[in-house]
Amino acid sequence: MRLKIAVLAGDGIGPEVTREATNILRAVAELGGHDFIFTEGLIGGIAITETGSPLPTATLDTALDSDAVLMGAVGDNKFNALTPDKRPEAGLLQIRQALGGFANLRPSVAYAALSESSPLRPEVTKDVDILFVRELLGGLYFGAPRWWNRETGESINTMRYTKSEVTRVARIAFDLASKRRRKVTSVDKANVLEVSQLWRATVTEVAKDYPDVTLEHQLVDSMAMHIMNTPRNFDVVLTENLFGDILSDEAGVITGSLGMLPSATIGGAVNLYEPVHGSAPDIAGTGKANPLGAILTAAMILRHSANLETDAKAVEEAVHKVLNEGYRTADIARGGPSITTQEMGKLVHQALAESIDQRQALHAV
Ligand SMILES: NC(=O)c1ccc[n+]([C@@H]2O[C@H](COP(=O)([O-])OP(=O)(O)OC[C@H]3O[C@@H](n4cnc5c(N)ncnc54)[C@H](O)[C@@H]3O)[C@@H](O)[C@H]2O)c1
Ligand SMILES: CC(C)[C@H](C(=O)O)[C@@H](O)C(=O)O
Ligand SMILES: [Mg+2]
Numbered sequence: 001m002r003l004k005i006a007v008l009a010g011d012g013i014g015p016e017v018t019r020e021a022t023n024i025l026r027a028v029a030e031l032g033g034h035d036f037i038f039t040e041g042l043i044g045g046i047a048i049t050e051t052g053s054p055l056p057t058a059t060l061d062t063a064l065d066s067d068a069v070l071m072g073a074v075g076d077n078k079f080n081a082l083t084p085d086k087r088p089e090a091g092l093l094q095i096r097q098a099l100g101g102f103a104n105l106r107p108s109v110a111y112a113a114l115s116e117s118s119p120l121r122p123e124v125t126k127d128v129d130i131l132f133v134r135e136l137l138g139g140l141y142f143g144a145p146r147w148w149n150r151e152t153g154e155s156i157n158t159m160r161y162t163k164s165e166v167t168r169v170a171r172i173a174f175d176l177a178s179k180r181r182r183k184v185t186s187v188d189k190a191n192v193l194e195v196s197q198l199w200r201a202t203v204t205e206v207a208k209d210y211p212d213v214t215l216e217h218q219l220v221d222s223m224a225m226h227i228m229n230t231p232r233n234f235d236v237v238l239t240e241n242l243f244g245d246i247l248s249d250e251a252g253v254i255t256g257s258l259g260m261l262p263s264a265t266i267g268g269a270v271n272l273y274e275p276v277h278g279s280a281p282d283i284a285g286t287g288k289a290n291p292l293g294a295i296l297t298a299a300m301i302l303r304h305s306a307n308l309e310t311d312a313k314a315v316e317e318a319v320h321k322v323l324n325e326g327y328r329t330a331d332i333a334r335g336g337p338s339i340t341t342q343e344m345g346k347l348v349h350q351a352l353a354e355s356i357d358q359r360q361a362l363h364a365v
Contacts, residue, residue, distance in 0.1 A: 006066040012279025013289035014072025020291035020345030044074025044088035054091030068305040071274035100268025108251035113323035117256030134244025173238035187239035259290030262297035287340035318351035
């Protein structure tokens with residue numbers, strides 16, 4: 001298997017966690033005899049500092065020429081005074097648009113070993129397995145007009161969706177739900193927003209093609225509460241760009257930390273993979289970053305871009321094993337003993353190598 005992977009580590013803890021994720025991918029390639037080719041590119045604040053642009057042309061070319069793009073995180077407080085179109089985050093939005101993936105898959109899985117890391121009660125988080133399908137190319141992030149007039153003290157952003165944009169992401173959500181527990185919860189604000197009324201009507205229409213999948217609609221405000229109270233009630237959660245951004249971070253509480261959440265964006269020319277968390281300037285450079293979200297993101301590359309499902313599962317099981325053995329980075333340690341980003345990466349690497357060795361030994365018999 002040959003796979004060209006563009007690695008855009010970005011800012012803050014981005015490079016720290018991405019290093020551990022690429023180590024895992026290198027191990028899978030080496031142990032399985034695959035040819036993974038990594039090409040690094042600049043994005044975000046570091047790219048502004050070095051080239052003046054948050055998404056240099058060279059990075060975009062590398063990304064478009066790859067089979068998968070692995071992103072770390074962008075964002076640096078020193079650019080906070082810039083307008084959104086010039087900030088590090090603009091690089092991320094530009095690359096999302098250029099790669100064309102519109103369905104951002106954000107799994108939120110409760111790990112039994114981490115039941116004490118979540119502030120929620122263990123009986124609430126037990127067995128939770130939610131897959132957020134966040135629309136990634138529409139809504140307030142990309143709608144025009146958008147501006148801030150400092151003289152008049154007025155500003156505007158536009159939430160806009162077309163029926164076809166909603167249909168294509170809804171189909172992905174229903175296809176995924178068909179292979180899971182056959183339930184889609186579509187989240188909107190149809191009691192206030194016309195855009196949400198279009199969303200709800202379109203999702204209801206798409207649902208007719210999936211008679212085996214149950215569809216329910218939830219308003220986003222009460223959904224924010226339900227996710228905390230009864231997270232086990234949800235299977236696939238389908239929602240628009242901004243609501244999905246907010247709800248998926250909230251779901252980090254179920255898992256125990258934002259640092260545990262991976263994501264994959266599919267449906268475009270090249271799939272984009274990024275942990276859900278940001279550049280975490282408050283802990284950058286301290287060795288406290290949890291690399292598991294990035295490592296689980298690497299597993300999603302194996303699943304969605306390399307068709308190596310067995311290896312994807314092996315990475316996920318290696319993460320389970322290390323957590324079951326009691327190892328914790330600071331964010332999930334609840335004040336107890338913790339290990340560094342690199343130590344956590346090494347332990348997952350070891351557990352993975354052992355399981356791949358065992359599998360190969362079994363095949364050899
Ligand atoms: N995909 C991305 O590149 C992305 C995503 C979200 C935020 N951002 C950017 O990141 C910057 C900081 O934003 P923020 O502070 O709101 O969100 P953040 O996700 O960076 O951090 C939120 C909190 O979670 C903690 N945290 C995040 N990831 C962690 C990890 N892997 N291990 C341990 N703890 C972790 C941080 O220390 C912080 O306390 C901003 O510039 C924002 O725009 C980028
Ligand atoms: C940094 C920002 C543009 C981004 C988003 O809002 O999509 C981030 O919060 C995320 O969740 O990936
Ligand atoms: Mg976010």
